[in-house]
Amino acid sequence: MKMRNKQRKSSAFCCNAGSRCSLPVVVWSLVGCILMIHLYSVIRQNDDENIQARLKHLAITRELEEVEEESFHMPPPRGRRSPRAVKRRGPRKPPSVIDEFLDDSSELRNFFFPDRRTVIDPSREGNDSMHYYPGRQWLDTDGNPIQAHGGGLLYVESTATYYWYGENKDGETYHAHKRGAARVIVSAVSVNQVDIIGVSCYSSKDLWTWTNKGIVLPGEETNITHDLHKSNVLERPKVVYNDRTGQYVMWMHIDDVNYTKASVGVAVSNSPTGPFEYLYSQRPHGCESRDMTIFKDEDGKAYLIYSSEDNSELHVGPLTDDYLDVTGVVRRILVGQHREAPALFKYEGTYYMITSGCTGWAPNRALAHAAESIMGPWETMGNPCVGGNRIFRTTTFFSQSTFVVPIMGLPGSFIFMADRWNPAELRDSRYVWLPLSVGGAADEPLEYNFGFPLWSRVSIYWHRRWRLPVGWKGVQT
Numbered sequence: 001m002k003m004r005n006k007q008r009k010s011s012a013f014c015c016n017a018g019s020r021c022s023l024p025v026v027v028w029s030l031v032g033c034i035l036m037i038h039l040y041s042v043i044r045q046n047d048d049e050n051i052q053a054r055l056k057h058l059a060i061t062r063e064l065e066e067v068e069e070e071s072f073h074m075p076p077p078r079g080r081r082s083p084r085a086v087k088r089r090g091p092r093k094p095p096s097v098i099d100e101f102l103d104d105s106s107e108l109r110n111f112f113f114p115d116r117r118t119v120i121d122p123s124r125e126g127n128d129s130m131h132y133y134p135g136r137q138w139l140d141t142d143g144n145p146i147q148a149h150g151g152g153l154l155y156v157e158s159t160a161t162y163y164w165y166g167e168n169k170d171g172e173t174y175h176a177h178k179r180g181a182a183r184v185i186v187s188a189v190s191v192n193q194v195d196i197i198g199v200s201c202y203s204s205k206d207l208w209t210w211t212n213k214g215i216v217l218p219g220e221e222t223n224i225t226h227d228l229h230k231s232n233v234l235e236r237p238k239v240v241y242n243d244r245t246g247q248y249v250m251w252m253h254i255d256d257v258n259y260t261k262a263s264v265g266v267a268v269s270n271s272p273t274g275p276f277e278y279l280y281s282q283r284p285h286g287c288e289s290r291d292m293t294i295f296k297d298e299d300g301k302a303y304l305i306y307s308s309e310d311n312s313e314l315h316v317g318p319l320t321d322d323y324l325d326v327t328g329v330v331r332r333i334l335v336g337q338h339r340e341a342p343a344l345f346k347y348e349g350t351y352y353m354i355t356s357g358c359t360g361w362a363p364n365r366a367l368a369h370a371a372e373s374i375m376g377p378w379e380t381m382g383n384p385c386v387g388g389n390r391i392f393r394t395t396t397f398f399s400q401s402t403f404v405v406p407i408m409g410l411p412g413s414f415i416f417m418a419d420r421w422n423p424a425e426l427r428d429s430r431y432v433w434l435p436l437s438v439g440g441a442a443d444e445p446l447e448y449n450f451g452f453p454l455w456s457r458v459s460i461y462w463h464r465r466w467r468l469p470v471g472w473k474g475v476q477t
């Protein structure tokens with residue numbers, strides 16, 4: 001019995017030439033072959049599509065990562081010293097490029113702040129449509145220069161609309177008196193100020209054509225004790241949406257004109273276009289808070305990140321579930337590094353941040369930082385700026401970080417948003433928007449990692465003129 005079974009079993013599976021094959025085996029083998037061929041062709045097709053998509057993505061990334069070189073001639077030093085002054089103080093030092101940048105009578109003025117003839121104008125059709133020109137005046141759909149400095153974007157998925165919030169600085173620039181406590185590293189021009197006008201909001205579907213939605217949080221004209229009284233300081237407003245409460249929550253830097261109040265303010269609205277109701281200001285965790293930003297993570301938790309302790313370090317802490325307050329949890333990060341203007345983003349589970357140094361309205365070198373947890377530890381990776389020239393790279397292309405926007409549908413590609421401050425005429429400060437990408441090895445390996453790069457490099461590419469990929473829809477895919 002055992003024997004018979006064995007034989008039957010072996011004849012059913014042995015199908016060599018000349019031997020007898022059972023029909024079901026042949027049929028099932030054929031079906032198997034057909035299925036395998038079908039599977040193979042499906043995989044091939046998917047692979048082809050993937051390869052095509054990857055190639056397209058690569059071409060787009062390459063286009064965004066192309067850089068342009070910049071060169072300019074320094075004007076000869078102005079005004080000679082008298083022989084007596086030369087004897088006492090030596091010959092006049094040639095001005096630095098930054099001196100020229102800050103000098104509103106410099107011959108280089110138009111290079112850094114091109115005049116009205118070169119504006120970016122969404123109403124103008126043609127070759128320049130959809131192109132960014134960092135540093136040029138940028139008009140809204142009414143034909144007025146966009147007033148959204150130190151700003152940030154919010155994307156509202158339900159309407160596929162971007163909102164750009166920022167400081168409206170459309171007032172006269174004056175030299176604020178320095179009373180009492182000193183501000184950290186205050187250069188001669190860093191105390192220039194404008195009255196608080198309020199927070200502006202613009203909307204766009206394509207990140208290029210911006211419609212003015214008005215001032216969504218106005219300054220206060222009469223009540224001198226109010227945080228938003230026009231004589232105070234309101235900077236770097238950022239808005240996030242709270243899915244639980246259905247409210248749009250704005251956080252901003254609130255200060256007095258001497259920057260001694262060093263607080264954050266909170267406002268809410270039921271609509272992205274306001275009006276926002278101002279709630280209160282506080283020193284978060286009982287600490288000084290100057291340049292700041294907020295970041296909403298994928299799990300819906302939001303965080304406040306701010307420069308503290310005379311700007312010598314940053315603090316990061318989660319907000320309460322309604323986003324209206326901080327919790328008791330806080331961590332000190334980048335301690336002793338003197339960074340401000342934080343702009344955070346996340347890619348493939350890693351947190352990244354761009355910061356500036358602390359030199360008032362004058363530009364300085366940006367740094368990129370990375371962390372596995374938003375609460376730290378944060379590591380500094382080096383200067384992310386690529387292209388232009390050495391001076392461009394060591395001044396963040398003559399601008400200061402404010403926000404980083406993910407380019408929907410292009411994983412790893414972002415827009416770096418920065419302000420080119422014009423201290424002599426703050427309302428005429430310009431926007432520097434450039435492609436930022438994450439990829440490749442960081443160029444400054446960290447001390448403890450034995451020379452092995454731990455993080456991906458963050459790069460911001462200089463372009464005199466650039467655009468988002470043709471056909472980019474501006475909506476989440």
Ligand code: DGJ
Nearest residue numbers: 190235291340341360361
């Ligand atoms: C640098 C900050 O980043 C700006 O927001 C502003 O506070 C200026 N300093 C004022 O000097």
